Amino acid sequence: MELQTEFLRMRNWLLYSFLPAALLVVGGCASTGSGSGVGYGPPAITEGKGRLMLETGGINEVNFYVLDEETGEEVHSETPRLSASSPIGFESGYRSLPQFVDLDPGTYLVVVNTDVDDSVEKTVEVLMGQEVYVTIPIGRFQVIFSDAQGRSQVPFLIYDYNLSTMLGRGMTSTEVRYFILPVGEYKVRIENSPSGLDEIRPVQVNMGQTQNILIGPPPSPVQPGEEGDEGGGSQP
């Protein structure tokens, strides 16, 4: 009899204490699992809003802001990139998702600032619960300047193709650094009076493409058996 009572007490404890706790733990794990799925794509559109997505041809980040067409007020702004002439700018990371912003339904002016005076502007209508892709016709290029010590930082100027108007300034980097421009053709000029350097290079900026401009002596190829040599042997 006593044994039967003990058995019943154990069964009740199992039913009312252990099982709910176990279900809670399993449920918690399940909800965490489903939550982690959010990381695979953009989050759901905020209720009552529409989504504006920037299609920038593979460029990770752009500086842009959004103006309400009706009021002229700025409703959103992002400035992740430093100025092109800043000596500390470089590509900082990789984004798997395009830049986007959730906005109230309406008509907006999207302004994307580039590394020259010309910005790119698009008028767009945002509809509730929908994604609107805005193609921004911009591209990028990189200027790699090398001297005897390797890659170095030098200022340069960005001109229009006819070299009649200076459109912007830039600073090369020892790291990877791209300069973003509206699609078109430009010229880049680097002048360094003490060293007698004066280079003018054409730049073709197309959407989704990059151009690397190498200025200075090309890096000498490593000969077999020379790996680890300090300074590296110069080519004849």
Next chain:
Amino acid sequence: MKRKGLWGGLSLFAGLWAVSAWAATSSLKATVIDRYGNQHQVDKFTFQGRQDLEIYVEGRRRLVALVKVARLRFEGERGDEEQRVALTLRNGDRQVGMMVTGGSSSPHQDAVGGGSSGRRFAGVTDLGPFFVLASDVREVILRHPSGEKPPVEQVLKATVITVEGQRFEVQDLRFRGKQRLDFFKGRNKRFIPLTKVERIDFEDGGMGDEFRLITSTYWSGKTVMGTVEASTVRFSGETDRSYIERVNQAFTGSVGSGPFAIGMHRIKHIRFRDSPDEETSEQAIEGPYIIAD
């Protein structure tokens, strides 16, 4: 039942895509006539994705919005790197300039990500995506919605007062060819539409200051503060012409005696006139073409 749901979903998706694509892209329509005389009816017409054209009028770079253009005709040869182009604007004006069309140039050797000559007109025809090299085009006739009035640019009249106390009554005042003033709010680049501004005050600063603080007051009463570039330092690699343009021709326009230009470092105050047709009682000072310093 399942198939019906699938078709419903697909049609809904297609509808949404069409609406969003319509909302996000250019609605310009054009008839493109190539050098062989073929006509192409193009929708969502752009020039390499952009809705403006870069042309050189009397050697000066200008961006002309396609919405202002009625037709353009290339008057050069196919292989020319730049061609003479005649633009007929929607307000009846005619402009002749030069436009870089690329000719038979090949993609730059350093281009990564696929080779193609950049200068092309693009859009959509009934058959699908369309593009044509600018060097292959003879004429473009833009088809704007009937009844839609062409955008009218207001001629801005303003009084400009310099730091030395000189005063100029200027017509058609522009900042670097545009009716907007680019400025910085901290690190962020923004613009002020000059058509909406009553006055702009420039803070006192030394001649060597790279930036100057401005306060602009809109006609609505709104006040915006920021900084503008006012550097007079010559950059390495800058040509004489671009240096003079940048430093001494920030604002341009015309006064009674001829063209007017002034550098950002010399302005103290700009006051715009409310009505563009309003006649001022003050006599415009006979100002020469100003090149400061």
